[in-house]
Amino acid sequence: MLQLQCPFCGLRDESEFSFGGEAHIARPLEPDALSDEEWADYLFNRSNVKGFHREMWLHAAGCRQWFYAIRNTVSYEFTAFYRVGDPLPDLPNRSVPGAAK
Amino acid sequence: MTNRLDTAGRIDRSKPISFRFNGKGYVGYQGDTIASALLANGVKVIGRSWKYHRARGFMGDGVEEANGLFQVQTGAKTIPNVRGTQAEIYEGLEFTSTNAWPNPNFDVLALFGKFSFMLPAGFYYKTFMWPAKLWMTYEHIIRKASGLGVAPKEQDTDHYEKTNEHCDVLVVGAGPSGIVAALHAARADARVLLVDEQSEMGGRLLSQNVQIEGNASSEWLRSALLELQAFENVTLLGRTTAFGYHDGNFVTAVQRLTDHLPESKQRGAREKVFRIRAKQVILATGAHERPIPFGYNDRAGVMLASAVSSYVVRYSAPLAKRAVVFTNNDGAYQTAIDLHRAGITVSAVVDSRSETNGDLPEIVRGLGIEVLTQSTVVKSKGGKSVTGAYVQSLSDDSKSLVGASRLFECDLIAVSGGWNPAIHLLAQSGGKVKWNDAKVCFEPDVVVQKQVSVGAANASFSLAEGLQEGAQAGDAAAKTLGFDPATNAAPKADSIKEQAIQPMWRVPYNADKPWDGPKQFVDFQNDVSVSDIYLAVREGFHSVEHVKRYTALGFGTDQGKTGNIVGMAILADALDKDIPSTGTTTFRPNYTPVTFGAVAGPDIDGTMFDPVRKTAIHQWHAEHGALFENVGQWHRPWYYPQGNETLQEAVNRECLATRNSVGIMDASTLGKIEIKGKDASKFLEMIYTNNWKKLAVGMARYGFMLGEDGMVMDDGVTVRLADDHFFMHTTTGGAASVMNWLEVWLQTEWPELEVFMTSVTDHWSTAAVVGPNSRKVVSSVVDGIDFDKDAFPFMGSRHGSIDGVPVWVNRISFSGELAYEVNVNANQGRHVWERLWAAGQPYDITAYGTETLHVLRAEKGYVIVGQDTDGSVSPEDLGMQWAMSKTKDYLGRRSLALQELRREDRKQFVGLLTVDPKIVLEEGGQILNEPAQQIPATMLGHVTSSYHSACLDRSIALALVRNGHKRQGETIYVSMNDGRTVPAVIGSTVFIDPKGERQNVA
């Protein structure tokens, strides 16, 4: 079971959180200006990164705050936790032990 | 009494124990397992194999055992598939063979074995491909024959616990390297947890007489364990299996607390699951010996060499009179020595290698035991158990047999094909393994968690190496965590000169047809033989994962602990590939089977699994005869039968009473969210499809909530209490998910909005008073509200009091009748309910439950989200265009313009009236254009809600039908479970009062 550093509460077990998918997908400000394809891209398509990416978590059984994390989708390693509005931490530029060669 | 060898052993001969096996009485000693006790009693055949029902005996002495599975005890206490090699005996223990009827020596289903040519690999898959009719014929035979033990049919009477553990260093396995690792970490003051699955700690040392630090290993073990026990920072968990290794160094383990005790001595929990979060993990899980397949290698009396040593040295069990040892490595020579020292004749050591110059072979030769190099056992001789071994020489390249075979009379064949490190937990943790050509095994390679493997688990098979690695790992783990390990050296054991192991995966009977020859078993529990693997390859299964599933290799309760690597090596050979490129199957939790009781923990009887939510009025409902239904975690009144009323009779009465006079319903379970802040209306504008900015204070509005994909997600009435204060109702089941939905948008997309939300579902108690007389009832008890029809209009919201208790009344309706929802602080909920009930007596006020609620709303065509919708229904599909604003943006709006949602033939919400008004359609019934269609029929939609309406004296239904809005008046056919199709006419969803005049009571 993973452990997450809630930016409000501290280190807690994964079972207190719910996963919210890829982070920083802004809702288009003018939906009507988008073609069907562009709108569907916003709705359904996710980058599905193999490696480090940014994602959303909710501290559901805790402070009920949404926050962001950088996690490696292969090794499940977290490298950063940050709040809405915080400056974005950099994605690590390194390979991961255990990742497919 | 049992016969025992003269060896020291670890059984307590002063404590005899009586037990019964297959109805017959036996005696063993304290310290015996089921296996050692039976073997000491001369019981060799103990069960039948899974597929061919071949007679089988024990092959191992521990967790790897594939054959020795038993059904232990009876009734609620029965445990299936108990490994006899690990289960301890106790006074009064009773157990039976698995898979043998009536007993293992005369097994009715052994007939299968005689027809084994009919049961090749993939038999079950092929059977499924036969015509269905034939399957019916075979099914009952196969069902009876397949499967292993029998699950208890009664409620589990035991209880189970779970606990969280935290430690600096978790050591898994208390063999020599694990013990040393724990000692070194403990001496550095680290908090250490040592878990071991056996009844005694010591691992392989329990079955060996060797020297450590110049003393007998048993002495070293005793003092090491005493030292560990003395540490306050050390916890020792015996009879505990670490069965899962998850992310974040989170290891799950189960301790068996009472299974080794007679029922009269069992106290407390039967099993306890430890959820361990460790800063560092040291895996000292040891290794499993593997067999070498040869002809009829499954006869009782063919055993792993290390198991033979264990039975002789640890349990002093007289296994045999004469033994043959068959090996490809030096380790099994120790078994020959152990047998010889115990007074059992070793006829020969058969070694596939051409040279054997190690220390142990020298000792064996010195004992006068014949050593046959470059040789193999080709097959066993015997009936149910072994009476001899045929031995033949191997060619120089080991690829064929040469010369004539020699028969050695023996009643035991001890086999060693080498060792497989127990890499299961390492693999579960995400680590990778690599093939070691010199040691002929997979060993740990890449580690991704804070973890290290030591000793045999790290393919360091010698005692000296294991002790050294354990000490280093203990020190290193402590040091990493900031402790200061003392500089004490690892305990020393003699290093032994060894000749390298040589791969030996099968006997080369026929160089051209490697699958030829007598049956050679690889996986004993699933009866997978060498020829099955070759057959799978010939039939086109090349991936190791496919071959596993086609042959059932590694599928049993043992998960292939002995057979997997052998099978993969044979597969590599069959594919003409090497072992690393053939690969292994995936190692998944659990390492060994875990009881459902342990998984459930204290929730075993189900009462604690899911909290039950009851409203403040619950007790009143119970006192008035309500039957309840579960809606999420809520228990809601379903209906209130009077006398012998059926559900339908009660619902008819409740519906008529409500529409004719007045009914009362507990609506407290509806989700309630308070929304405050200066931007609250702006926020609601985005959340709901309709307009909120202009809603007057003191008025309510019905709202639809969509997902961004345009599909209906929830609905409900929201009241404006003040300019900056709204009160949202959600569906009972949707309350939590709607709250999450609101929070994610507010927090991450529009954090600049000044909005605050609180879930207040449980704070309020709500009584819905419904029907033409509802105003008379409510106004007679509520003070401070003008109930005049215009002063308190439909969708109005007013504050008043009952007996001085503040109440809040909303004139909203989910039935089409005049209705008032009276809200009060939940603590006063029952009082207010009873006051309304008393006030309603002159009008025969009738309490109704969810069933009547559903009928009343269906008569009006009101949607229930989640019943009439399923996540693929848009508001337009429901005909709810009126609830969708054209002047603002809202979540999901852009999706409604997508091509897919503009299709004219979408499934749309309609009413259905059966031609025969007596027939009530079945919810879920498929809708067809013609009464009799060839299968597969063209399905146009389904019935979402269906009831008998007492008010209309006929059936009504709601449905989603392709292009339904344009098909009004057309007849369709609805399939029923009994195969009939029932004609029905598509019409309006509103069956009663289409103009909505009923709630305008003057």
Ligand SMILES: [Zn+2]
């Ligand atoms: Zn938190």
